[in-house]
Amino acid sequence: MSEASTITYDSDGTYEVKLTRAVNYRGAMLLPLPRHEMSGRALKAIVEQEGPDVVDSAEPR
Secondary structure (H helix, E strand, C coil), rough: CCCCHHCCCCCEEEEEEEEEECCCCCEEEEEECCCCCEEEEHHHHHHHHHHHEEEEEEEEE
């Protein structure tokens, strides 16, 4: 189970994120590799769109 299922993300924070699968976010295809740097707001939107299992890891920066 991914760590995202029990974590809340700070909308104003920045995260280094590894996804479990490809995600289409705002017209851009984000692949599982490499890690992506994104805002907490974007991360929350992706989790809301795809479900918490889409996040393999998300480390605050």
